[in-house]
Amino acid sequence: MQKTLTILVMLALGAYAAACLALFLMQRSLIYYPPRAAAVPAPQVSTLEVPGASLKVSERPAAGHGAVIYLGGNAEDVSASLPLLDASYPERALYLLHYRGYAGSTGKPAEEELVHDALALFDKVAPEHGDIVVVGRSLGSGVAVQLATQRPVRRLVLVTPFDSLRDLAAAQFPYMPVRWLLRDRYESWRYAPQVTAPTLILAAGQDEIIPAESTRQLSTRFAPKVATMRVIEGVGHNTISNSPEYVKALAWAR
Numbered sequence: 001m002q003k004t005l006t007i008l009v010m011l012a013l014g015a016y017a018a019a020c021l022a023l024f025l026m027q028r029s030l031i032y033y034p035p036r037a038a039a040v041p042a043p044q045v046s047t048l049e050v051p052g053a054s055l056k057v058s059e060r061p062a063a064g065h066g067a068v069i070y071l072g073g074n075a076e077d078v079s080a081s082l083p084l085l086d087a088s089y090p091e092r093a094l095y096l097l098h099y100r101g102y103a104g105s106t107g108k109p110a111e112e113e114l115v116h117d118a119l120a121l122f123d124k125v126a127p128e129h130g131d132i133v134v135v136g137r138s139l140g141s142g143v144a145v146q147l148a149t150q151r152p153v154r155r156l157v158l159v160t161p162f163d164s165l166r167d168l169a170a171a172q173f174p175y176m177p178v179r180w181l182l183r184d185r186y187e188s189w190r191y192a193p194q195v196t197a198p199t200l201i202l203a204a205g206q207d208e209i210i211p212a213e214s215t216r217q218l219s220t221r222f223a224p225k226v227a228t229m230r231v232i233e234g235v236g237h238n239t240i241s242n243s244p245e246y247v248k249a250l251a252w253a254r
Contacts, residue, residue, distance in 0.1 A: 027181065031109075031139075032074055032099070032101070034102040035103050037104065038079035042079055042082060044061055045057065048117070050116065052113070053117070054105065056098040057098065058094075059093070059094060060094040062093040063093075064091060064093070065129060066154075067128075067131070068085060068094050068135060069132060070095065071135070071143045071147075072096070072137050073137050078098060079098075085250070092129075092254070100113055110183070111183070111185065115146045126151075133157065135159065135253070137158075137159040138209075141158040141161030142162070142186030142188050145161075149191045154197060155199070156199040156200070157199070159240065161201060161218055163221070164188065165185055167214065189217070192218060192222045199222060199228070200227075201228065203230070204236050204240040206236050207237045208236050208237055215229070
């Protein structure tokens with residue numbers, strides 16, 4: 001009986017270890033869902049060459065000092081946001097980054113690389129447009145916060161952001177040691193205190209993906225008077241941009 005119990009325990013431990021290994025190896029496929037192609041044609045598409053990848057950038061050119069860099073969600077075709085961004089920022093040039101592996105960009109997405117790519121895009125845009133607003137949506141909020149700590153961002157807009165992807169994943173897989181397995185953690189709480197750009201946090205009133213507490217917690221991480229939070233009621237995580245209030249809210253950063 002004891003021998004049988006020992007075997008069962010060993011089998012259970014082996015199965016658990018195998019599950020942990022599978023989660024570790026597959027984790028990025030559970031985070032990133034790249035669209036294959038851009039659905040909305042941009043007025044202009046440029047290529048940003050970075051170490052290990054060639055990135056597509058959907059652009060809406062505009063003369064003048066102002067520009068917007070848009071960093072999308074984990075499954076987002078950023079070109080679909082062109083019409084709304086055009087309406088919100090008619091006088092600013094628009095630059096929408098297609099992450100590595102997304103819609104024509106080469107390479108594989110990972111947190112460190114996405115942050116480096118966002119910095120590279122900022123550095124490409126800055127010589128022509130010195131007044132740069134950064135908009136980060138969902139996963140892109142984690143990239144945008146880190147960008148804002150390393151470059152002189154004029155204003156920062158975070159749409160349906162989270163405090164920490166690691167905490168969200170740990171809640172999603174409560175019986176797995178996710179906090180130790182996760183490589184891409186997007187811990188915005190670590191970087192938010194360093195942000196000096198005026199920041200607007202846009203939350204969806206019925207967000208079914210990001211817990212309201214995670215967004216509220218992030219709003220408390222910024223230095224006093226840096227961040228303002230606004231909740232758009234009656235919308236979810238993926239439908240917040242359908243609200244007429246969305247364009248009005250983005251216009252805060254004009």
